[in-house]
Each structure stands twice: as structure tokens, then as C-alpha cells.
Amino acid sequence: MLEKKIITDCTSCALAKRCLPSGIPVTDLYRFINIAHTNQTFASGDQLFKQGVKASHLYVVKTGSFKTQIINDFGDAHVNGFYLPGDILGLESMAGGITLNSCIAIEDSLACKITYRPLAALRKEFPNLSDLAVKIYSQALATTLETQNCLSIHSAAARLAQFLILFHRRTNQVTYRQIRLHLNMSRQDIASHLGIAVETVSRSFSKLIDAGCITKSGRIINIINTEALEEISRSTA
Amino acid sequence: MLEKKIITDCTSCALAKRCLPSGIPVTDLYRFINIAHTNQTFASGDQLFKQGVKASHLYVVKTGSFKTQIINDFGDAHVNGFYLPGDILGLESMAGGITLNSCIAIEDSLACKITYRPLAALRKEFPNLSDLAVKIYSQALATTLETQNCLSIHSAAARLAQFLILFHRRTNQVTYRQIRLHLNMSRQDIASHLGIAVETVSRSFSKLIDAGCITKSGRIINIINTEALEEISRSTA
DNA sequence: CGGCGGGTTGATCACTGTCAAGACCGGTGG
DNA sequence: CCACCGGTCTTGACAGTGATCAACCCGCCG
Numbered sequence: 001m002l003e004k005k006i007i008t009d010c011t012s013c014a015l016a017k018r019c020l021p022s023g024i025p026v027t028d029l030y031r032f033i034n035i036a037h038t039n040q041t042f043a044s045g046d047q048l049f050k051q052g053v054k055a056s057h058l059y060v061v062k063t064g065s066f067k068t069q070i071i072n073d074f075g076d077a078h079v080n081g082f083y084l085p086g087d088i089l090g091l092e093s094m095a096g097g098i099t100l101n102s103c104i105a106i107e108d109s110l111a112c113k114i115t116y117r118p119l120a121a122l123r124k125e126f127p128n129l130s131d132l133a134v135k136i137y138s139q140a141l142a143t144t145l146e147t148q149n150c151l152s153i154h155s156a157a158a159r160l161a162q163f164l165i166l167f168h169r170r171t172n173q174v175t176y177r178q179i180r181l182h183l184n185m186s187r188q189d190i191a192s193h194l195g196i197a198v199e200t201v202s203r204s205f206s207k208l209i210d211a212g213c214i215t216k217s218g219r220i221i222n223i224i225n226t227e228a229l230e231e232i233s234r235s236t237a
Numbered sequence: 238m239l240e241k242k243i244i245t246d247c248t249s250c251a252l253a254k255r256c257l258p259s260g261i262p263v264t265d266l267y268r269f270i271n272i273a274h275t276n277q278t279f280a281s282g283d284q285l286f287k288q289g290v291k292a293s294h295l296y297v298v299k300t301g302s303f304k305t306q307i308i309n310d311f312g313d314a315h316v317n318g319f320y321l322p323g324d325i326l327g328l329e330s331m332a333g334g335i336t337l338n339s340c341i342a343i344e345d346s347l348a349c350k351i352t353y354r355p356l357a358a359l360r361k362e363f364p365n366l367s368d369l370a371v372k373i374y375s376q377a378l379a380t381t382l383e384t385q386n387c388l389s390i391h392s393a394a395a396r397l398a399q400f401l402i403l404f405h406r407r408t409n410q411v412t413y414r415q416i417r418l419h420l421n422m423s424r425q426d427i428a429s430h431l432g433i434a435v436e437t438v439s440r441s442f443s444k445l446i447d448a449g450c451i452t453k454s455g456r457i458i459n460i461i462n463t464e465a466l467e468e469i470s471r472s473t474a
Numbered sequence: 475c476g477g478c479g480g481g482t483t484g485a486t487c488a489c490t491g492t493c494a495a496g497a498c499c500g501g502t503g504g
Numbered sequence: 505c506c507a508c509c510g511g512t513c514t515t516g517a518c519a520g521t522g523a524t525c526a527a528c529c530c531g532c533c534g
Contacts, residue, residue, distance in 0.1 A: 074471040078386055078389050080386070091378055092375060093375070094371065095371075095372045095376040096375075096376075096379065120368060124364035127361035130360055131361075133371055134332075134360075134370055134374065135332045137374035137375070137377075138328060138329060139332040139333075140378055141328055142330070142337055144378065145337060148385055149317070152315050152430075194389075195389035234311040
């Protein structure tokens with residue numbers, strides 16, 4: 001109970017310095033906390049928000065991971081992106097006021113929900129928060145640009161290799177000189193995200209293993225040869 | 238000469254209400270004009286900025302069109318996006334301070350160059366400009382999301398169809414019930430942008446013509462059956 | 475034990491990349 | 505006015521890659 005109370009507070013959150021509170025003077029932080037619904041719990045498969053409804057909140061991932069997906073007119077889904085602790089969800093829907101995609105928890109997760117309107121008021125009041133907003137948006141654009149480049153790669157193995165590299169950059173989990181990735185999403189999600197078939201994802205993993213780039217066990221990937229992986233990610237064929 | 242002077246001024250620019258001046262009170266507009274270098278001319282092929290250098294400016298497209306492209310480590314280029322009048326260039330590079338891509342004029346064009354640092358100062362001073370910045374960024378994110386979805390489409394013809402639909406939404410040139418698109422970029426650029434071969438672009442155009450969706454003459458495309466085009470853009474195969 | 479979903483592997487076929495050749499278009503020069 | 509030339513675009517032939525369908529393995533759960 002006490003512990004729960006502690007993690008609820010932005011002042012003791014490990015992510016605070018990468019998160020919105022970093023744009024607000026400590027003495028005024030209470031005003032941000034007032035408009036934030038911190039540590040909302042989501043079970044794997046739960047939906048944060050649904051595509052095509054009124055957009056009014058941002059979400060900051062605290063623990064776990066999420067995916068966003070768009071359902072097109074014909075009914076099939078495309079996974080747009082994956083979101084890890086520190087990432088902010090819902091940025092792209094603010095201009096139009098309607099959510100452009102759905103967001104689903106990949107595993108049991110925590111996220112902080114922030115109502116947009118009062119946040120905009122704070123942004124006008126605290127210049128640093130305005131700067132931070134621009135920086136966050138700019139960063140988000142840069143990330144989608146990377147994803148876009150990844151999708152434009154022709155070969156499936158190269159695309160997967162690039163995906164692993166990009167995912168690694170965002171997690172930075174290093175143990176024993178090996179680089180260990182926990183891919184919390186299903187192969188199906190990876191396939192949808194990369195625009196290739198599930199079977200091709202499996203086969204591409206096998207290729208990367210045969211090439212000595214990685215080893216894997218289920219959703220745990222070990223990158224054992226970064227250079228070789230980068231080499232494959234650049235290969236045209 | 239007189240005419241030149243007129244178009245130089247933001248107060249008489251047709252795009253001003255979609256552009257940054259719309260976030261600034263008319264009485265203070267002179268302060269924005271002071272930091273903007275309006276109507277810079279670029280010949281087809283000229284470079285606005287180069288990948289990997291210090292990023293310090295935004296550019297607003299006034300007339301003509303531009304493309305951005307990334308050169309990867311192996312040396313081949315990928316066209317990230319196309320920019321039309323009213324679009325803003327350089328948003329994604331502000332967070333890192335380094336340009337992530339190069340920008341090149343596709344045809345003879347005009348663009349307004351705005352230094353970032355004083356713009357940030359104005360943003361803090363004028364709340365509406367802060368809101369506008371967020372809206373612009375959010376819109377930009379939404380656009381790249383659309384591009385991403387387009388790239389995840391499997392079939393080349395469907396990808397091209399989706400590209401035409403998205404491009405049309407941004408131009409809205411309607412004449413005589415027909416929808417007329419002027420694709421100012423080369424087939425090579427389209428191919429690079431969509432992640433397919435030039436020849437496949439040509440073949441896909443032919444397929445769209447055979448299907449009765451479009452007619453074309455060089456870089457002029459007429460959409461004669463929007464429903465059919467959308468149908469093809471959704472087809473999995 | 476059997477069912478079930480997720481993941482891998484195998485076989486086949488359509489699609490697209492590649493290479494090659496030809497068509498078209500605009501510009502230049504005779 | 506016409507011939508030539510370069511680049512862009514299109515079309516054809518072929519080979520390679522990945523989508524599809526199918527079977528199988530595995531861990532989980534009733």
C-alpha cells in the first residue's frame with residue numbers, strides 16, 4: 001500500500017526526467033500531478049484507446065509495452081508501432097481530434113494518462129514545457145522516419161535485421177557483452193508491422209541465425225554479431 | 238518589382254493562414270517577418286539542406302515541390318517524402334540538432350526559411366503559436382503514419398493506388414468532375430519512396446489504367462474511378 | 475489426454491526485381 | 505524543318521523471393 005503510493009507520485013518516478021514533468025518547475029509539479037492519472041493498469045490485450053473516437057488524452061508508458069494498429073476499410077489490421085517505457089502515445093491524433101489508430105497492451109503494463117486540454121494550458125504557462133513538447137514531437141517524427149526507412153527495405157531478412165537494430169537502440173539491454181532483446185510482441189505483430197507474412201518472419205529469423213548474427217529462444221533474441229546484422233540490414237537483395 | 242515586393246510580405250501571402258503567422262497577433266507579425274527569409278528561390282535539383290549537418294532552420298514550401306531523402310551507410314538513397322505548398326520541412330531534425338535527411342527541389346520552387354532559435358522564443362511569448370506548433374507536428378506525424386501504412390501494403394499496384402489517393406488528398410485539384418493530379422516527381426522518386434523498382438511502378442500504372450481507375454499522360458494522372466482505385470488499394474494480393 | 479494458439483518448416487506458385495531493349499519526349503544543332 | 509541525342513519512361517523475358525497452403529512441433533490449459 002505504501003509502495004503503491006510511492007510509485008504513484010511523479011516526483012519519485014524513474015522516468016520523470018524523460019517525461020513531461022521535466023518541463024515543469026519542481027515547485028509547480030503538483031499542478032501537473034493534478035491532471036495526470038498515473039499508473040493505470042492494463043492487462044495483456046487491453047485497449048488504451050480505440051481507433052476513430054474522440055482523442056483527448058496522451059499516455060506515457062511506464063512499464064510493459066503496447067502496440068498501435070490501424071484497421072483499414074477492408075478490415076485487416078496493420079501494426080504501426082511498438083511503445084516501450086518512456087514512450088508517449090496519442091501524439092499523432094491531437095491535431096485531428098480523432099484517434100487514428102487503436103492502442104493495445106502487449107503484456108501486463110502500466111501507463112499514465114494525461115488529459116490534453118489542461119496540459120495545453122500548462123504548456124502555455126511554462127515555456128520549458130513548450131520546448132519539451134516540440135522536442136518530444138520532433139523525436140517522434142524522427143522515430144517514424146526510421147520505421148519508414150525500415151519498411152522501404154526490399155529483402156525480408158534485411159527488414160527484420162533493421163527492425164532488430166532499431167528495437168535494440170530503444171531498449172539498450174546489455175548483459176555479458178551480449179545484446180539481449182526481449183521481443184514482447186508476437187510474430188504476427190512483427191509480420192504486420194514489417195508488412196511481410198508470419199512465415200517469412202520465421203524464415204528470416206532462421207536466416208539471421210544461420211548467418212551467425214543472432215541466437216534466439218522464443219521471444220528472447222541475442223545479438224551476437226552486430227556488424228554482421230548491420231551488414232544484412234543494408235543488403236539490397 | 239512591385240509584384241515581387243508584394244509576395245515577399247507574409248501579410249499578403251495566400252498560405253499565411255495555414256502557416257506560422259496564423260499563430261501570431263497581426264500587430265506583432267512584423268517580429269515574425271524579421272526572422273523569416275521569405276521566397277528563397279530554388280531551381281530543380283537544388284538542395285535546401287544536406288543530411289548530417291547542423292539543423293537550424295525550418296522551411297515552408299511556398300510554390301513548387303520538394304523531396305527529402307536519406308542516404309544509408311551503403312550509399313543508396315531512399316525518398317522519405319514529398320512536400321507541397323504549405324508543408325513544413327525540417328521538423329524531424331530539431332530534437333537531435335542534426336539533419337536526418339537531405340531536401341531537394343523537384344522543380345523550380347520558392348520556400349521561406351525560418352531560423353529555429355528565435356522562432357522558439359516567439360513560441361514562448363505567443364501561446365497560440367505554441368498550440369500551432371503542436372498542431373503542425375501532430376499533423377506531420379499523422380501524415381507519416383499514412384505513408385507508413387502505404388509502405389506496409391504488399392502488392393505494388395495497391396501501394397501505388399494508395400500513394401495516388403494520399404497525394405490527391407493533399408492537393409485536391411479537381412477539374413470537370415475528374416480528378417487531375419500532377420505528379421511532379423520522377424518515376425524513380427516514386428519507386429524509391431514506395432520501396433519498389435522503377436519498372437514495377439510503370440507496370441502498376443498500366444494495371445491501374447487497364448482496371449479503368451486512371452488515365453495518364455506523362456506525369457499528369459487523371460483519376461476517373463475513385464471507388465475502383467480505393468478497391469485496388471485495399472486488395473491484399 | 476486432447477484441444478488450442480503460437481511458432482517453425484516444407485512445397486508450390488504468383489509477383490516483383492533484374493537485365494535488356496525499345497518507345498517517347500524535349501532540346502540542341504545542322 | 506529535320507536529324508540526332510540524352511534522359512525518362514515503358515515493355516518484355518527470366519530468375520529469385522516471398523505469399524500461400526499445409527503439416528508439424530511445442531507449451532499451456534482444461
